[in-house]
Amino acid sequence: MSLDERMRAAALLERERIARELHDSLAQVLGVAHLRLHALAARPSVRADEPAHREVLDLAELCHEAYADVREAILALRESTNPDRTLLEHLRAYVATFSRTSGVPTSLVVHTGAEPCLAPCAEIQVVRIIQEALTNVRKHSGASGATVTVRALPHQVECTVADDGVGFEPADALSGDGFGLTSMRERAEAAGGGLHVDSAPGRGTRVTVRVPGRGVAASAHPAEATA
The missing domain is CATH 1.10.287 (Helix Hairpins)
Incomplete structure (x- = not known):
């Protein structure tokens, strides 16, 4: 070893x-x-x-x-x-348990024809970012549902956590950092990628992380959708 x-x-x-x-x-x-x-x-x-x-x-x-x-x-x-476990296996298990225990129905949607290929350290960071984003959904969003989406891009893998909750001002959240956005951004950068937060009061939140990796683009329909 x-x-x-x-x-x-x-x-x-x-x-x-x-x-x-x-x-x-x-x-x-x-x-x-x-x-x-x-x-x-x-x-x-x-x-x-x-x-x-x-x-x-x-x-x-x-x-x-x-x-x-x-x-x-x-x-x-x-x-x-x-x-x-692969990245998708980790996410399937976590999303299923989160959906069952949090009271927020959450789905995993996969737009890739094959298991994404990430470096082990990047995979760990991506999983932790998604876990932190879902924790924010439970604690702060008041959402009635959430979706985790995995998508293959040229030379990148993209993961998004989206909810239909109350939303917030990202600049205000970063100043107080009650949402752990600084930590999530540092994790994304440690994986060689970046983090983008799209939110506003009254229109929900989308947290997107993109990291270097390989995946096979799927057809126009999701390769997988699980609750």
Whole structure:
């Protein structure tokens, strides 16, 4: 086994260890805290005190949101620990699970006649960008649906995450970076590509990453569309 292969294997093992520890500790604590806070809020003495009741419910909602974030982090780590999966296999599995657990129906549409060919490091960055973009869909967009599209371009592979949510001003988001756009852009650049964000209030969001790679252009109809 080469040095690169050993380093990759060690990284995958470490990700699996972190995912397991997050599940066994933080995720379980947040889940229990959410349930106990709701039980506390249901007590007559707490319900009689409106400010206290509202505060307990707000804390319960914070625990629920943090629990969802941790669950997505665990999923992202575990989806990246299988070295035998191709890019499309990673995306099929992640999109299916995200659609089921987030409450946002999400589809994968593939416009390429063959598995995209990316460098291993670029493939990891692309998957993480898509995962981060979908996290934003769940947390910020209020969308009723989202689509992940993979397309073959000359000498490039393009992946887009689009939603029909509330949208935002990209310049404002970058200044506060509550959407992780800086991190996504750095990941795209690390893969030798670039990131483009198209959004405005009231018209949804499209996050597009293009990285060097090879794919076979499909016909005018999608090669694949899965919910």
